[in-house]
Amino acid sequence: MMEILQYEFIRNSILAIILASIACGIVGVYVVIKRIVFISGGIAHASFGGIGLGYFLGINPTWGIIPFGIISALVMGLVSRRTRIPEDTAIGILWALGVSLGIIFIGLSPGYAPNLFSYLFGSILTVTPADLMVMLILDLVIIKVVFLFYKEFLALSFDDEFATVVGVPTEELYLLLLCLIALTVVVLMRVVGIILVIALLTIPAAISKQFTANLKKMMFISVLLSAIFGMLGLVLSYQFNLASGATIVMVSGIGFILSWLYNDKFCARHKTCHSNIKIKE
């Protein structure tokens, strides 16, 4: 088993999984506790417009997806907060518009769009050192921002209105959080592809939420779980020659089902389990 480590592409894949785990473990926690899974899915899919733009302009699609993803995040956030259009309707529309733009851009681009599938479904075995560098920088940005606004993001996620009353610029911070999601999409894109990004943004955080009531611990566990699922998925896809992104997501999904069953069936009989502690008057 260890002999696969001698290949550089395997070592790069492992690094990519670790870097992706950091982003999705931290940001995914906010996605889950603030219940913004749908808008996150919207941002991820709308980012496809940026990939199309990259092909159309003849540049690396990564440089298309970063600005396009951030703009999509800001537009979705502003439309859903400031207009009278119901939030889910607005997200659904913008989600589809982003994807459509991507398809049109690709159609307008001369020739064949190489590697298109790798952006859609991930292609972890072809991650380049340049990709890793981008992922590392984005990770550092994400960590820095979460470090700076940790207490504000927590307040905003728990009670947006109260945070506004005490003077927190909640709208600006919410938009910033959506931008972090857009950056996380870029980090995860090479691992599972933008179609499946939402799995890594929700599953590890949803599992860790069942086992701790502390946000920092939840982030830590989520990062760890993402890394485990990623490694396991990578090994399975290598052994059985399966699509790596989809395998990682399947492993994560099974992990979620098992943790849920454990929590729901086994844990129900044990009072010490985190989810069963109730405080009496």
Place this chain on the structure above:
Amino acid sequence: MMNSGYKNNKNKKNRNREVINLKNVWVDYNDITVLEDVNLSIYEQEFLGIIGPNGGGKTTLLKVVLGLVLPSKGEINVLGVKPEEGRNYIGYVPQYALFDHEFPISVEEVVLTGRLGIRRFWQIYNKEDKRKVQEALDIVGMSKFKGKQIGKLSGGQQQRVFIARALVTDPKILLLDEPLASIDTPLQTGFYELLERLKKRMAIVLVTHDLSAVSVYVDKIACLNRRLFYHNSKEISVEDLEATYHCPVDLIAHGIPHRVLKKH
């Protein structure tokens, strides 16, 4: 204790400063008028209960005072300034929200968020914040639950934590939106005793749809159903309520007013 508090308040009434003033306030959502020509003055150390049916505009009235809802007409003053500035002096206890009970946040962390207006970004909470939180938790009697996850507490305990969160900035005004909805009747007396203590330091406005929830501890009562019926007193407003019938009739028909009136 309760009576003397009430008398003190009465004697001092003239010296008490006005903390909230609403002048001819109208609020419209789309084409529906939610508040119609509301005039209201609230003074220091005053406990005002506002009753009215669901959808009568009670929450909107509080949000107008907080600057979260802008009026279509009229003027609002909070301690002499606009609501957006004045809300720094307001402690707000929102309507019991059905938040996610698995939300990863402890009692202490919830109360600390009350200090966010004082702390800058990237600054961590300091000793002063922690001390204020401890003080507020002591006042509401929730210190021993400091490290517990908020969702694991009972409704009444959660309500006390939310009051503590509103107290950590030493507010001059406390606004409570349906605070009794999650507290069982036997525990409501304790809750009012808490408010009675807090009243010495701030004005309290409590809104509720449940007339029976407005106890003897309230100094004054207003009745809100789009329009506000208020005569700056407790007793008269009950008659006013009977006369106007703008509050639900069944509340009166069931003989509840005797609970509202103070025993003499």
